Amino acid sequence: MLVTQPQPPEDRLPLYYESDDYISHTDEKKGVLSFLYQLVKKHAxxxxxxxxxxxxxxxxxxxxxxxxxxxxxxxxxxxxxxxSGVEVNSGARDKAAEKGINLVSSLEKVQNKKFDVITLWHVLEHIPNYKETLATLESMLTNSGILIIAVPNFKSYDARHYKEYWAAYDVPRHLLHFSRNSLPKLLESTFALQKIKPMVFDSFYVSLLSEKYKTGKSFSLKAFWIGLLSNIRAWQSKEYSSLIYCFKKTKQGN
Incomplete structure (x- = not known):
């Protein structure tokens, strides 16, 4: 596990998300990368x-x-x-409301509820007080509830190929960087790991974005090759570009 240092003060972190290029807070389809992101998202x-x-x-x-x-x-x-959902970005919450999904701005606003499943899709790496947050989420799960966490894997082939240009480092928005083994160790006292699943499309999108950072090209066939090669190598090593960890709560609560 790697930690970004230095980290921006928590009150300044939201400033790094105020960009039209931050795709997960928009439904934008203009441009090659945005179009591919939205296309793959439907399947995902x-x-x-x-x-x-x-x-x-x-x-x-x-x-x-x-x-x-x-x-x-x-x-x-x-x-x-x-x-139910939590989203700190007001613009993203507004877009969700247009789809009939009403999100709250902080975890505290749903902390008194219990859930059968809690998901964090590429979110944990953004959270500064991650240990406290994970403990809070554990308390919000029903007995034997399911926690699903998806994060990038810095030991993947595409990460090792692009090095400092690897888009999934995304400093300083990404404060934490996980290997395949670190997250299960982090949660082993309260959760049992059920399975780890690959996110095979991530290597292609991340490689495209990494190639753009490295060369300035908005589209590159080389990036597709690196993404494919990353998945081929991960077929044996299991070190995919992004991984989904599925946990079951073992610590019994009230």
Missing amino acids: LKRKVSLINTLSATKSSVLDVGAGTGDFLAVAKNRGWSV
């Missing part, structure tokens, strides 16, 4: 909801932390889930 959303359907015995309540513009919760709601 269906797989994410299928995953929580598989892991949870009943379609009950799900909390999405860092819900962005609410797309994951919208699909989950359409498939029978009772949905």
Whole structure:
């Protein structure tokens, strides 16, 4: 596990998200990277909801932390889930509201509720007080509840290839950087790891963005090759560009 140092003061962190280029806070489809991001997102959303359907015995309540513009919760709601979400960015919350998904601005506003599933899709790496946040989320899960965390993997081939240009470092927005083994160790006292799943499309998108940072090119066939090679190598090493960790709560609460 790596930690970004120095880190911006917490009151200044939101300033680094006030950009039209920060795609997860918009539904923008202009430009090659934005178009590909939104195209892949539709497929990924269906797989994410299928995953929580598989892991949870009943379609009950799900909390999405860092819900962005609410797309994951919208699909989950359409498939029978009772949905709640937290998103600190007001613009993203407004876009979610247009889809019928009402998000709250902080975890404290839903802290007194219990959920069967809590998800963090590429969110944990942004959280400065991550240990306290994970402890809070554990207390908000029902007994044997499911916690799903997706984060980039800095030991992937695309990370090692692009080095300081690797887009998933995303300093200073990303404060934490995880290897495949670090997250399970971080949660082993209160959660049992159920499975680790790869996010195979991430290597292509991250490589495209990394190539743009490195060369200035908005589109590169080389980036697609690096993304493909990353997945091929990960087929044996399991070091994919991004990984989804599925945990079950083991510590019994009230």
